[in-house]
Each structure stands twice: as structure tokens, then as C-alpha cells.
Amino acid sequence: SPELLEEGRRAYALDREHVFHSWVAQGSFDPMVVTRAEGSHVWDGEGRRLIDFSSQMVNTNIGHQHPRVVEAIQEQARTLCTIAPAHVNPARSEAARLIAELAPGDLNHVFFTNAGADAVEHAIRMARLHTGRRKVLSAYRSYHGGTELAVNVTGDPRRFANDVGDAGVARFMPAYPYRSYFHSSSPGEETERALRHLEDTILLEGPDTLAALILESIPGTAGIYVPPPGYMAGVRALTRKYGIVYIADEVMAGFGRSGRWFSVDHWDVEPDLMTFAKGVTSGYVPLGGVAISEAIYETFRERPYPGGLTYSGHPLACATAVATIGAMRDEGMVEHAAWLGENVFGPGLAEIAERHRSVGETRGLGCFWAVELVKNRETREPLAPYGGSSSAMGEVVGAVKAGGVLPFANYNRIHVAPPLNISEEVARRGLEILDAALEVADRHAD
Numbered sequence: 001s002p003e004l005l006e007e008g009r010r011a012y013a014l015d016r017e018h019v020f021h022s023w024v025a026q027g028s029f030d031p032m033v034v035t036r037a038e039g040s041h042v043w044d045g046e047g048r049r050l051i052d053f054s055s056q057m058v059n060t061n062i063g064h065q066h067p068r069v070v071e072a073i074q075e076q077a078r079t080l081c082t083i084a085p086a087h088v089n090p091a092r093s094e095a096a097r098l099i100a101e102l103a104p105g106d107l108n109h110v111f112f113t114n115a116g117a118d119a120v121e122h123a124i125r126m127a128r129l130h131t132g133r134r135k136v137l138s139a140y141r142s143y144h145g146g147t148e149l150a151v152n153v154t155g156d157p158r159r160f161a162n163d164v165g166d167a168g169v170a171r172f173m174p175a176y177p178y179r180s181y182f183h184s185s186s187p188g189e190e191t192e193r194a195l196r197h198l199e200d201t202i203l204l205e206g207p208d209t210l211a212a213l214i215l216e217s218i219p220g221t222a223g224i225y226v227p228p229p230g231y232m233a234g235v236r237a238l239t240r241k242y243g244i245v246y247i248a249d250e251v252m253a254g255f256g257r258s259g260r261w262f263s264v265d266h267w268d269v270e271p272d273l274m275t276f277a278k279g280v281t282s283g284y285v286p287l288g289g290v291a292i293s294e295a296i297y298e299t300f301r302e303r304p305y306p307g308g309l310t311y312s313g314h315p316l317a318c319a320t321a322v323a324t325i326g327a328m329r330d331e332g333m334v335e336h337a338a339w340l341g342e343n344v345f346g347p348g349l350a351e352i353a354e355r356h357r358s359v360g361e362t363r364g365l366g367c368f369w370a371v372e373l374v375k376n377r378e379t380r381e382p383l384a385p386y387g388g389s390s391s392a393m394g395e396v397v398g399a400v401k402a403g404g405v406l407p408f409a410n411y412n413r414i415h416v417a418p419p420l421n422i423s424e425e426v427a428r429r430g431l432e433i434l435d436a437a438l439e440v441a442d443r444h445a446d
């Protein structure tokens with residue numbers, strides 16, 4: 001409607017005047033207006049409908065405006081908007097019960113945070129106190145959040161501005177078959193060499209100095225590079241061997257994203273601590289947390305935990321989590337995501353890769369896929385440098401959007417991460433649009 005368009009224009013002008021945005025140079029930033037969103041679609045400032053292949057920040061796992069969850073938020077707001085973390089609240093108790101039930105292994109206790117970064121901060125604090133050690137091991141090509149410590153354990157270039165080397169972080173090369181740091185020529189070789197490198201790193205850093213190892217179960221923004229067979233089990237075994245707390249970061253990869261409730265479930269790995277956020281509420285109300293094993297819980301049975309937040313276990317957020325998990329379960333969304341991965345995204349993206357010389361590799365699971373764009377398939381030179389952008393990538397993203405799909409783009413990659421309940425038809429339509437838009441990328445590839 002004209003009123004909606006006008007509202008969007010006014011919002012844009014005020015945004016540019018007063019809103020300070022994340023990660024970008026403020027002056028040249030040209031954000032998209034969104035006036036409405038429903039299910040797997042968003043409408044831009046001109047009233048054009050786009051298929052949301054980003055799930056925004058890869059968090060609206062149940063799509064936009066799911067009626068059951070909107071209703072639950074309204075109901076909780078009518079009942080009790082907020083209460084201090086120290087008081088018992090039914091929404092919080094139920095959210096914790098559900099998360100403990102779904103989480104792998106004996107992660108039976110939940111500390112609630114506001115989002116992912118503070119979940120990472122608290123998981124590391126718990127690991128340090130539990131072990132009496134200080135340093136944290138994290139992978140290059142990873143993302144763990146924007147707060148001081150979380151951005152320092154991050155292994156992507158976004159940490160550079162805050163990384164002065166004093167955060168107590170030691171890094172290792174991840175297993176990443178397409179761009180192997182170990183010159184391996186098969187997934188099996190990658191696993192073996194990456195694990196040997198990890199053990200060497202642990203020994204060279206000094207096992208007794210290492211409190212925790214933090215690893216995204218499937219690295220998300222860093223490239224959705226699915227670990228090769230045996231890698232995750234190997235990481236778990238090494239952390240056990242050296243008494244290092246293993247923190248699985250499931251902030252992006254969890255809550256059904258990859259077709260299992262948590263991505264570690266693909267490899268039957270049981271972490272000591274697990275961070276979550278995003279999909280737990282489908283982003284409708286901010287919430288994150290740490291799921292805690294019995295052994296680490298024991299450390300804090302008699303000894304006070306030195307940490308807390310005004311909004312730990314906020315009732316509005318916890319009621320949202322309960323309704324989100326309920327909707328996901330009742331509507332079989334996790335199973336649907338797995339089905340889409342196997343039957344639509346996997347084969348569909350493989351066909352796209354065959355048709356376009358700019359596509360170096362497509363990979364993923366469930367509703368969590370990456371299309372890696374390259375200038376040359378032999379050399380694998382990326383279409384934008386690691387940590388940077390290029391006019392070619394800008395053109396590709398522009399073409400995808402112009403076709404009617406909102407993608408998640410990072411450096412030289414387009415990610416396909418729609419809501420888990422996207423219909424097969426809309427998913428296929430989105431792939432067709434992506435396919436057509438990649439003609440633009442091909443022009444920049446040999």
C-alpha cells in the first residue's frame with residue numbers, strides 16, 4: 001500500500017540519520033527496507049516480495065510471524081512480561097527442560113543469556129573455573145560473536161580490530177577439505193592430518209594451559225564447511241585425552257538448521273558445554289544460553305557461579321523458546337529440513353555447480369548450504385578475497401536480489417539458509433533464481 005511505502009521511506013531517512021549499524025562504514029551503507037515478512041518471504045521498501053534464503057541472520061528457523069509463536073508471545077506478555085532471574089518462572093523452567101531433553105549427552109542444566117556472544121563468554125568462564133586453566137583453543141575460519149572475548153576467539157578477520165594477542169586464545173587450522181591447509185587430497189586424509197595438527201597444537205601450547213576448545217559443529221558464516229567423517233569424534237577424543245573442556249558452538253548450526261536438532265548429533269558427539277541462541281526462539285525474542293554437563297554442573301554445586309545477567313531466562317524469551325520448539329516438533333520441521341537437504345538443496349545445488357564455471361563447490365546439510373564462487377575452478381581463487389569484497393560479488397548478490405531472493409553472502413560465498421519449514425516449491429523457485437543469477441558470476445570466471 002502507498003502508506004506502507006511512505007512509512008518505509010521515512011524509516012529509511014531516519015535510519016540513515018540516527019541508526020548506527022553493525023560491521024559497516026556508516027557513510028556508504030545502503031540498507032534494505034523491510035516493511036513486512038511472513039513465512040519464507042520478506043517485502044522490501046518498494047513492496048517487492050523476496051524469498052528469504054538467509055533466514056535473516058540464519059536465525060528465523062521457523063520462518064516469519066509463525067502464528068503459534070506470535071500468540072505465545074502475546075499470551076506471556078499478558079501474563080508476565082518480566083521477572084528477575086532469581087525467581088522461578090514457569091516459562092523459564094519449561095524452556096530449560098525442553099532444551100535439556102533435546103541436547104546431546106548429559107547437558108542437563110541451562111544457563112540463559114541474551115544471545116550467542118554472551119553464551120560463548122559464559123561457556124569459556126565456566127570452562128576456566130572448572131579446569132583452573134586459562135587459555136582457549138579456537139579454529140581459524142570461525143565466528144563466535146561480537147563481544148570482546150567472543151570476537152577474540154573468533155577465527156575470521158572480523159576479530160582483527162580487537163585482537164592484540166592478549167585474550168588467551170590459541171588457534172588451530174580447521175578441517176576444510178575444499179581449501180585444505182594440510183594439502184590433503186581426500187576427506188579421510190583431511191581428517192587424519194587435521195587431527196594430527198590439532199594434537200600437535202595442544203602439545204606445543206601445553207595441555208595444562210588449555211581450559212577449553214571451542215568449535216562450531218558446522219562453521220556457519222565462515223563457510224558452512226561440513227567436517228569430514230571422523231573429525232568431530234577425533235576432536236572429542238583429543239579434548240578428553242588432555243582434560244580440555246569441549247564447547248560445541250551451536251548458535252547458528254543448532255535448532256534444526258542442518259536437519260538434526262543439533263549439528264553435533266550428525267556425528268554422535270557429546271560436548272561438555274554447548275552454546276545456543278538464534279533458532280531457539282527463531283529470533284522473535286532474543287535468547288541464548290549454555291547447556292551444561294553434569295560434571296561441570298558439579299563444579300558449581302557448592303561454589304557460586306560468578307556471573308549473571310538482568311535478563312537471564314527472560315520470561316518473554318523463554319515462552320518464545322517453548323512455543324518455537326513446540327511448533328518445530330509438531331510440524332516436523334527438523335525432519336523437513338533434512339528432507340529438503342537430501343532431495344532439493346543437495347541435488348539442486350550440485351546441478352547448479354555443473355552448469356556454472358564460477359561455482360567451485362556447493363556443500364551443506366539440511367537447510368544450511370554454501371555456494372563457493374571462484375574465478376577459476378582449477379586454482380580455486382575466490383571471487384572475493386578472504387575477509388574482503390569485490391565488485392564481482394557485489395554484482396552477483398545484486399542479481400540474486402533482483403531475481404527475487406534474499407541471500408546470505410560472505411566474502412566469496414552465497415549461503416542458502418532458508419527457514420526450515422520453507423515449502424519444496426518455494427525452495428525450488430529460489431534455486432532457479434539463484435541459478436539464473438549465477439550467469440553474472442560466470443562472466444568473472446575463466
Ligand code: PLP
Binds near residue numbers: 143144146220
Ligand atoms: N556463534 C556463532 C556460531 C554464530 O554464528 C554467532 C552469530 O552469528 C554467534 C556465536 C554470536 O551470536 P550473537 O550475534 O547472537 O551474539
